[in-house]
Amino acid sequence: MTTLFxxxxxxxPTSGSFANEDVLVDDGRVAARGTSAxxxxxxxxxxxxxxxxxxxxxGLVDVHVHLREPGQGDKETIATGTRAAAAGGFTSVAxxxxxxxxxxxxxxxxxxxxxxxxxxxxxxxxxAAITLGLQGERLTDLAALVEAGAVAFTDDGRPVxxxxxxxxxxxxAKDLGVPVITHAEDLDLRGDGVMNEGxxxxxxxxxxxxxxxxxxxxxxxLELAALTGARLHVAHLSTAGSAQALRAAKARGLDVSxxxxxxxxxxxxxxxxxxxxxxxxxxxxxAAEDRDAIAQALVDGTIEIVATDHAPHTPFEKQGEFAAAxxxxxxxxxxxxxxxxxxxxxxxxxxxxxxxxxxxxxRALLGLPDPLVLGAEADLVAFDPEATWVVDPVRFSxxxxxxxxxxxxxxxxxxxxxxxxxxxxxxxxQVRT
Amino acid sequence: MSPVLxxxxxxPSPIPPGSPEPGPARRDLLDLETLPKADLVRLLEGAxxxxxxxxxxxxxxxxxxxxxxxxxxxxxxxxxxxxxxWAAKRVGADSVSFVSAGSSVSKGESLLxxxxxxxxxxxxxxxxxxxxxxxxxxxxxxxxxxxxxxxxGCHEHPTQGLLDARTLLDHKGSLAGLxxxxxxxxxxxxxxxxxxxxxxxxGAHVTLCGPTxxxxxxxxxxxxxxxxxxxxxxxxxxxxxxxxxxxxALRLQTERMERANLPSVADYARRYRLTxxxxxxxxxxxxxxxxxxxxxxxxxASHVADSPKSLIREQVANGVAVRMAVLCWCRGLDPVExxx
Numbered sequence: 001m002t003t004l005f006x007x008x009x010x011x012x013p014t015s016g017s018f019a020n021e022d023v024l025v026d027d028g029r030v031a032a033r034g035t036s037a038x039x040x041x042x043x044x045x046x047x048x049x050x051x052x053x054x055x056x057x058x059g060l061v062d063v064h065v066h067l068r069e070p071g072q073g074d075k076e077t078i079a080t081g082t083r084a085a086a087a088g089g090f091t092s093v094a095x096x097x098x099x100x101x102x103x104x105x106x107x108x109x110x111x112x113x114x115x116x117x118x119x120x121x122x123x124x125x126x127x128a129a130i131t132l133g134l135q136g137e138r139l140t141d142l143a144a145l146v147e148a149g150a151v152a153f154t155d156d157g158r159p160v161x162x163x164x165x166x167x168x169x170x171x172x173a174k175d176l177g178v179p180v181i182t183h184a185e186d187l188d189l190r191g192d193g194v195m196n197e198g199x200x201x202x203x204x205x206x207x208x209x210x211x212x213x214x215x216x217x218x219x220x221x222l223e224l225a226a227l228t229g230a231r232l233h234v235a236h237l238s239t240a241g242s243a244q245a246l247r248a249a250k251a252r253g254l255d256v257s258x259x260x261x262x263x264x265x266x267x268x269x270x271x272x273x274x275x276x277x278x279x280x281x282x283x284x285x286x287a288a289e290d291r292d293a294i295a296q297a298l299v300d301g302t303i304e305i306v307a308t309d310h311a312p313h314t315p316f317e318k319q320g321e322f323a324a325a326x327x328x329x330x331x332x333x334x335x336x337x338x339x340x341x342x343x344x345x346x347x348x349x350x351x352x353x354x355x356x357x358x359x360x361x362x363r364a365l366l367g368l369p370d371p372l373v374l375g376a377e378a379d380l381v382a383f384d385p386e387a388t389w390v391v392d393p394v395r396f397s398x399x400x401x402x403x404x405x406x407x408x409x410x411x412x413x414x415x416x417x418x419x420x421x422x423x424x425x426x427x428x429x430q431v432r433t
Numbered sequence: 434m435s436p437v438l439x440x441x442x443x444x445p446s447p448i449p450p451g452s453p454e455p456g457p458a459r460r461d462l463l464d465l466e467t468l469p470k471a472d473l474v475r476l477l478e479g480a481x482x483x484x485x486x487x488x489x490x491x492x493x494x495x496x497x498x499x500x501x502x503x504x505x506x507x508x509x510x511x512x513x514x515x516x517x518x519w520a521a522k523r524v525g526a527d528s529v530s531f532v533s534a535g536s537s538v539s540k541g542e543s544l545l546x547x548x549x550x551x552x553x554x555x556x557x558x559x560x561x562x563x564x565x566x567x568x569x570x571x572x573x574x575x576x577x578x579x580x581x582x583x584x585x586g587c588h589e590h591p592t593q594g595l596l597d598a599r600t601l602l603d604h605k606g607s608l609a610g611l612x613x614x615x616x617x618x619x620x621x622x623x624x625x626x627x628x629x630x631x632x633x634x635x636g637a638h639v640t641l642c643g644p645t646x647x648x649x650x651x652x653x654x655x656x657x658x659x660x661x662x663x664x665x666x667x668x669x670x671x672x673x674x675x676x677x678x679x680x681x682a683l684r685l686q687t688e689r690m691e692r693a694n695l696p697s698v699a700d701y702a703r704r705y706r707l708t709x710x711x712x713x714x715x716x717x718x719x720x721x722x723x724x725x726x727x728x729x730x731x732x733x734a735s736h737v738a739d740s741p742k743s744l745i746r747e748q749v750a751n752g753v754a755v756r757m758a759v760l761c762w763c764r765g766l767d768p769v770e771x772x773x
Contacts, residue, residue: 191692202649203466205566205588205626210650275567320544321565323586 001421002026004037004046008056008382012372013356023056025378028420033374049428051382054415057355058371059091059379060336061362063181064156064235064259064307066328067093067124070111071100076312076399078112079119081332084310084398086424088332089381089414092123093310094366097134098157104129104140106148113149121424123379125151125366127181130169136160139169146176151366154181156235159217161187163224170230179231179257179365184217184242185283194323196269196284204275206322211290214283215241222249225256233365234258236309238283240293247302257365259305260294262331262338263404267291271404277318277325279404281311295342299349304361306354308335312400330400334391336383338405340412344385351385377420382428387413460763461573461580464589465630470660472762473595473634479758479768480599480751486772487523487754494757495525496771497764502528503556505547506583507563512725512749513583513592517560520756524771526558544568548575558763561585579763587621593724594627596755598635600748601679604720609636609661612716614673616705617683617732618647618694619666624724625683629655633662641666642673643683643705646694670705677715681722682707682732698731708734712742720744 003025010021010033022037023030024046032040062085068076076084078095085093095112097103103112109126116124128150132138134157142153153173159182160166166182173180190213195201197208218234222245225232237243237260246258263281268288271279279285286294297303311328318325331338336358343349363370371379388411393401417425465473486494502521506514514530521528551559556578561569566586573580584590601608613632619625619641629639633656641648641655645668649655656664667673674680685701695701712719721733721743729735738745758768 197650199651199654202620202651203654205586205623207587208650274570316543316545320571321563322567323565 001028002042002046003418003421004043004048005056005382006038006048006050007053008051009053011055011057011352011355013058013352014360014370014372016352018352023380025380025418025421028377028422030372030374030376030378033372049416051415054382054384056380056382058359059381059417059419060089060358061092061366061368062090062308062310062332062335063094063233063305063362063365064261065093065095065310065332066098066312067095068312069099069115070108074314074399078115078124079121080397080399081310081312082116082120082122082124084330084332084396085122086417086419087397087414088334089336089383089417090122090332091371091379091381091417091419091424092125092363092366092368094125094127094151096154096156097127097129102129102133103127104132104134106141106144109145109148109150122419127152127154127156129153130155130160130180131165134158136162136165139165139172142172142176146178150178152179152181152233154183154235156181156183159183159185159187163220166221167224167228170224170228170232174228174230179233181233181235182221183235184214184221186213186217189213189216195272195280196286198269198287200269200272204272209282209284211239211241211286214239215245218242219245222246222254222256225249225254226252229255232256236261236264236283236307237294237297237303238264238286238290240290243293243297243302247297250302257305257361258303259307260298260303261307261309262335263329264291265295265298266338266342267404275322276404277320277322278329278402278406280322280325280327281309281329282327295348298343298357299353304357305365306335306339306357307362308332310398310400312398313402314399315401318402328402330396330398330403332398333396334403334405334410336414337389337410337412340385341410345411378418379420380418382415383412384415385412387411389413459579460765461569462591462759462763463569463573463580463582465591465594465627465634466589468591468630470634473631476595476755476758476762476768477599477602479762479772480595480755482769482772483523483754483757484751486757493523493525494772496761496766497524497526500526500557500764501555502526502558502560502760503551503554503578504528504530504560504583505551505562506530506532507561508584510562510584513562516749516752517583517756519753520760523753524757524760526760544571545575548572551576551578558760581759581763584623586623587626588623589627590623591627592752592756592759593624594631595759596748596751597628597681597722597724598631599751599755600722600744601720603747603751604744605678607635608632611637611678612640612676613637614640614642614677614680615683616642616670616673616680616707618685619643619683620647620649621686622683626655628681629664630657633657633664634660636661638663639665640673640677642668642670644668644695644701670711671714674712675714677719679720679722680707680712680715681724684724684726685728685732702731706730706732706734707737709736709740712737722748725749
């Protein structure tokens with residue numbers, strides 16, 4: 001199969017070039033770029049896709065996704081989750097191990113990879129548990145898990161509360177050359193909190209989670225990274241204090257990185273409004289100062305990755321008491337548009353810088369190749385930065401409908417997604433007619 | 434040229450289609466925070482009028498004949514439930530009570546199932562108490578019956594707030610400019626939250642007082658400052674009581690000790706128990722309120738609870754009248770006219 005993309009503004013966040021450039025994809029790989037694309041021998045048999053000035057970029061990569069399989073197929077499956085990824089412009093996702101059973105054995109990592117090969121509309125990179133059953137007590141067989149295909153370790157959804165155990169996990173992962181992703185949270189300080197602690201929680205009478213319950217744990221794990229020299233990645237940063245801690249750790253030269261999610265960049269605790277369970281996640285939406293500090297940290301490069309923490313739940317689970325509803329929101333199908341709207345279109349962040357945070361930086365964390373290099377597998381996304389759309393969860397490919405952005409008008413619309421040159425999502429006609 | 438996308442379909446709502454929206458179109462009493470001042474005042478006037486009805490030989494005004502009221506209590510409560518049952522009888526409505534302690538989650542029944550049960554029974558008014566904040570609003574968005582909040586978690590207890598305001602008005606005539614202290618576990622008190630909205634909307638200056646571990650972390654969003662009222666916090670009882678026209682003591686929940694908000698009940702009592710001595714700095718004619726049931730000797734000394742300053746019995750009596758007014762108002766009646 002051969003495809004010639006014409007009239008594209010090719011965004012190459014790794015090299016920094018952002019110009020009109022044709023791209024020829026032959027047999028799944030980038031065969032030519034620029035003026036040589038149309039004159040290349042393979043161009044004659046290519047299907048031509050006229051992007052009419054839209055942006056063509058490397059396929060997006062999400063390092064933090066809950067695909068819910070095995071065991072929680074009522075929330076999401078590898079098939080639906082990767083279709084949602086493709087619809088959002090993603091070609092690679094790293095899936096979290098808090099499934100049922102937990103991804104703490106090599107056979108389960110192998111099962112996820114096999115399942116993804118069969119039904120996946122995106123590449124799936126499993127992240128294995130740090131501790132058996134996410135219990136925070138005993139380390140998993142880290143080496144065997146890496147051999148089976150695990151790309152990193154995390155107990156995401158809960159922290160490794162014992163600092164000594166976390167130290168050993170970091171040291172071990174360092175030997176294996178894979179990063180540890182920390183869900184940084186002090187559970188004792190969080191208590192029974194269900195939203196950010198502050199003026200809104202006081203008004204609604206809901207138990208609060210103080211920002212310090214995240215910041216303290218981030219600081220602890222950064223110190224452990226210093227102690228071990230290991231590669232630490234801090235998941236879903238949401239507080240001003242966390243951003244500052246990461247900035248200081250980088251100034252010390254530690255091998256650490258961080259991610260934040262689109263909802264922390266776009267929303268505050270006010271979105272909980274009148275007990276909206278679709279604005280309930282952990283960490284919670286914070287105060288405006290936190291949102292602004294997190295956005296600033298992304299802009300200045302302290303936080304280098306945008307990840308969704310896509311966490312689908314059934315409508316039944318989310319329809320009920322706010323305190324009892326599970327934490328988590330979906331994000332794959334809105335991530336690019338939310339960030340584009342609130343950062344790029346708002347004039348706060350350069351387009352290439354945002355794309356770096358959604359392509360180059362997450363690829364570096366997972367050790368994935370750059371898809372715009374000649375001969376590389378052509379993982380691509382095309383999107384129209386000018387097109388606006390209204391978020392309607394009923395139209396999601398994900399089984400999850402739990403988004404805080406329902407009804408929001410966003411700019412930037414994904415037109416198509418290609419994994420190794422094969423189309424995994426197609427909205428070209430839909431968007432143009 | 435860039436392709437342009439136009440979406441014409443309706444903005445989706447997390448609420449199921451066809452659901453009634455709470456708001457001006459329907460009358461629910463979910464909280465006092467969003468109750469407009471005009472309605473607040475009318476409900477309080479209606480309560481006074483119903484207080485007079487309760488003093489007549491028939492003690493009744495059958496203005497809601499045929500109205501079906503369901504008291505749905507997911508948390509055990511005797512006082513509030515009985516008060517609502519009395520109120521329904523006194524306005525001629527038919528009421529039934531469900532008491533089902535424990536969360537719906539722990540019982541494996543969802544709130545949505547509860548909604549369907551209520552809908553199927555053709556209830557006109559639902560009085561709901563639940564351990565989880567926000568449940569009355571959840572129901573109001575999904576049932577056709579009007580919803581009255583009888584206490585939701587640590588959020589609000591609006592009929593309690595109304596009866597507190599009514600009781601103070603009976604003695605003071607107006608709350609504008611009054612200094613009122615609310616003392617105790619304010620952070621976890623729905624009584625305090627409703628009272629402070631009512632008091633400040635009527636122009637009072639409220640001081641929330643208690644150990645810092647039991648005060649709201651951020652009180653800046655509490656109270657109607659636009660109406661001339663104000664809210665501040667104080668950790669020292671003496672500061673809160675100084676010059677106060679009224680002091681409300683809240684019930685101390687012993688579970689707070691288990692969660693380490695406090696070292697012990699005795700420690701709390703030593704610092705915050707309302708005694709005659711501690712009320713010395715208050716206004717001479719200071720009034721004392723307590724939502725009940727009291728822990729005598731803990732948050733309030735018996736000699737204060739039983740003193741002439743104490744309005745605790747009047748609060749209970751006003752509770753029935755306030756709830757009669759609320760039942761009528763939720764059914765679209767003017768509470769003052771309904772009582773006359």
